[in-house]
Amino acid sequence: MKQTPFTQKHIDLGAKMAEFAGYNMPISYSSINEEHHTVRKNAGVFDVSHMGEFILKGENALDLIQKVTTNDAAKLKNGQAQYSIFTNEHGGIVDDLIVYCVEENKVYMLVVNAANIDKDWNWVSQHNTNNVEMHNISEKTALLAIQGPQATAILQPLTDIDILNLKYYTFAKGNFAGVPNVLISATGYTGAGGVEIYFEDKDGAAEKIWNAIFEAGTPKGLKPIGLAARDTLRLEMGYSLYGNDLDDTTSPLEAGLGWVTKFTKDFTAKELLQQQKAEGVKRRLVGFELADKGIPRHGYEIVDDAGNIIGVVTSGTQSPTLGKAIGLGYVQTGNAAIGSNIFIKVRDKQLAATIVKMPFV
Incomplete structure (x- = not known):
């Protein structure tokens, strides 16, 4: 099993561990209900470093994203993110993902589900006919999601980024806990508010960031949270989980994701989904x-x-x-x-x- 930079932290804290998407991940630390309420009412920290991240660069990067995703990434400005879908040639869902616009028309980051990293990489690569520069940075990227209504207030003293006023589905880069070049976003998967922190785990960055978060947050009730509570939190919001509610046989229209399926541009299975929309699912x-x-x-x-x-x-x-x-x-x-x-x-x-x-x- 693979490990995240925080696996030993979870074990030392007595977390119940299990395999998830090939990684040794914390399922719970105490009770699911207790962890769930901690996030809904205060703040909790999820290790989601198992997620996948791809960087796409170059003058044709946007064209490639437009071709393989259903949403309209051309609308994204620097510092904006967007929920989207990869569709296969049959109109099924290859994966759901978030597109981050790092530099308009030039540099984008795609964040994909952990279990689909290889599948997604191959899917995007096979459509890359215009030599877009692609980098799979999944293995070296650490990711913590600090979720809950008190999350940003707890973390604000640790960064020069104004995270208290970070709008939903936007992000910024800056210093966090003395670590440079940290990307902080507000996309969420719990419906409880908060931010996600992306950074490269080098020069002890993971240790530094983890310790700083808990030094600042523990006196205020911040706790580590496992994947079991993440599932109950997302389900209360009606958020879909790939592999459960979405898969290669479900279409975005069946899944209630017509709002991220834009027929104003060309993408894989556009005609098929247009027909499905006209006829009804x-x-x-x-x-x-x-x-x-x-x-x-x-x-x-x-x-x-x-x-x-x-x-x-x-x-x-x-x-x-x-x-x-x-x-x-x-x-x-x-x-x-x-x-x-x-x-x-x-x-x-x-x-x-x-x-x-x-x-x-």
Whole structure:
């Protein structure tokens, strides 16, 4: 298993560790509920150094990004970021990603999911017909996400960047905890506010940054948080997770990601998705709350009141904030309306649920 620059820190803190995307990652330090509430109410630190980062440079960098992603990256100015999708030739999702505009029309950073680094690199490379300079900096890039309503106030004394006023989906570069050339962004995956810190792990930078964050934050209740709470936090916001809610067979339109699918430019599978939009999709990703006790799990069947299979659960959990079970799943379009009653098939039981508007909290 691969390690992040912080793996030994997690072990020393007594974290429950497990393999995730080939990395030895912290799943939890205490209880999932406690860690979840820490982020919702105060601030927590996630090690997400397993994520992938690619740098694309040159006069044709933007053209390449436009070709392989669904969103319109031409709208990005320096210091802006954008959520986007790689689509395959069948209209399925290769991955979801964030595009960072470092230097307009010249330098971009793509942040991709950990499990898809090689797949994404190959996908972008095979479309790179105009010799765009590409660098896979995933292995040497460390990434911490400090999330929660108090995150920026805790971190502000450590940097010369004005992170208190950093707008959503923007970023800036500067010094952080005495380390130069640190990129700080506000893209979030928890819905609780906060920032992400990207830096190269050299000259003891990871040790320096980790220690500075916890020296500043521990007296104010900042805690390390595992991937289990990250999952419950993102699910409460209705954010999709690749491999669960998105994959090579789901289209952006089915997944409710039409808002990042721009038909004003050419991209892979544009015509196919335009046709899908015109004809309407046969299934949709919806959010639901359980009325009965039980936890909806990935792969459970969704049925109607007559017991007919109408869909499948893609993500599910017990919401720490709501105190009830929630989930995401694909259902036939005719059954996808808000307020529709559905049932989750759990072994020999059918648990009653209702389709609700997202986010859940």
